[in-house]
Amino acid sequence: MRLTDKMKDNERHIIQRILRGETALYEHFLNTYGQQVFILVARIVSNQEDAEELTQDVFLKAFQHLSSFKGTSSFSTWIYSIAYNTAISNARKKKIDTFVMDDALLANISDTQVDEALNDEREEQIARLSSAMEQLNSEERALISLFYYEEKPLNEIAIILGLTESNAKVKLHRIRKKIYVLMKQEKV
Amino acid sequence: MNEELKDRGLKKAVREQTTFRLPSNFTYRTMQKVEEAIRLREKKSERRILLATIAAAIFLIGVSGTGLVLYFGDSIREAFTPTTLPQSESIQIPCFYLLLILTIPLFILFDRWMRKLYFKHHTPKLPEF
Numbered sequence: 001m002r003l004t005d006k007m008k009d010n011e012r013h014i015i016q017r018i019l020r021g022e023t024a025l026y027e028h029f030l031n032t033y034g035q036q037v038f039i040l041v042a043r044i045v046s047n048q049e050d051a052e053e054l055t056q057d058v059f060l061k062a063f064q065h066l067s068s069f070k071g072t073s074s075f076s077t078w079i080y081s082i083a084y085n086t087a088i089s090n091a092r093k094k095k096i097d098t099f100v101m102d103d104a105l106l107a108n109i110s111d112t113q114v115d116e117a118l119n120d121e122r123e124e125q126i127a128r129l130s131s132a133m134e135q136l137n138s139e140e141r142a143l144i145s146l147f148y149y150e151e152k153p154l155n156e157i158a159i160i161l162g163l164t165e166s167n168a169k170v171k172l173h174r175i176r177k178k179i180y181v182l183m184k185q186e187k188v
Numbered sequence: 189m190n191e192e193l194k195d196r197g198l199k200k201a202v203r204e205q206t207t208f209r210l211p212s213n214f215t216y217r218t219m220q221k222v223e224e225a226i227r228l229r230e231k232k233s234e235r236r237i238l239l240a241t242i243a244a245a246i247f248l249i250g251v252s253g254t255g256l257v258l259y260f261g262d263s264i265r266e267a268f269t270p271t272t273l274p275q276s277e278s279i280q281i282p283c284f285y286l287l288l289i290l291t292i293p294l295f296i297l298f299d300r301w302m303r304k305l306y307f308k309h310h311t312p313k314l315p316e317f
Contacts, residue, residue, distance in 0.1 A: 023222065023226055024219075026219070027219055030218055034210055035209075035210050038210045039208055043208075052210070052211070055210070055214070056214075056217070056221060060218070060222065115195075117197075118194075118197050118198040119197055119198075120197045121196050121197045122197075126200055129197055129198055129201035130201045130204065133201065145202065148198060148203075176195070176198075179198070
């Protein structure tokens with residue numbers, strides 16, 4: 001049995017016990033996923049206090065709907081999707097202006113150029129990348145965070161964001177190009 | 189390009205950007221909220237059960253009342269209509285005092301027998317050597 005399958009089984013067992021009344025066991029999920037969920041939420045809403053409150057809401061929602069968790073995906077995928085939806089709806093309410101890019105502009109950029117720019121680890125390049133990422137919208141920031149920080153596979157990211165796997169792949173490809181364009185604009 | 193070696197700069201930038209940290213008492217605070225939610229849910233279900241019980245009781249009273257009226261309506265009406273009762277002086281209980289005299293000694297005997305049985309079972313037994 002693989003480690004992830006073992007973990008999944010263990011978590012399913014804990015959920016069953018929580019549903020039978022051992023609610024204190026919910027602490028396990030808070031300790032295991034609290035920080036990761038918080039980082040995803042914080043990247044989407046870009047505010048520490050809001051992120052703290054929303055993370056608490058996410059775990060409360062998950063607890064209240066624990067009986068609807070079927071176990072087809074892992075608990076982490078499930079909690080991440082709740083976190084993503086909660087944070088995105090909060091960010092949409094606040095309507096933070098973000099940079100909208102023309103699709104035709106992105107289509108003209110070669111993949112080699114993008115690969116080279118995003119692979120550069122020099123300090124000045126990292127600083128430019130950071131400031132370019134700040135101009136992305138909340139959905140894009142979430143995808144970047146899940147792929148590059150949490151290192152989640154695309155099929156899992158697709159479930160979390162409510163997309164198909166190919167759609168998630170296309171989005172990631174577009175975001176990489178967008179970051180490249182934003183970096184170039186900063187240079188000028 | 190090898191996927192492992194791809195976007196190393198971007199990965200580094202994403203990692204360096206993470207300055208957010210959850211407060212140490214987050215788990216404790218959230219568990220308190222969870223417990224509060226459980227309490228609220230229990231209260232809600234208790235209220236629902238109470239309302240359901242009241243509704244069921246009202247329904248049963250209504251149904252039984254209707255049933256009684258349908259099946260024994262005439263008898264009930266008859267029972268509540270005033271009838272001419274015989275005068276209390278005219279009711280004769282000839283052996284009333286005789287029965288009283290007979291019953292009192294019987295009760296005294298019964299009482300003594302019961303006391304005997306009680307003390308027989310409740311007195312502590314002395315140890316046998």
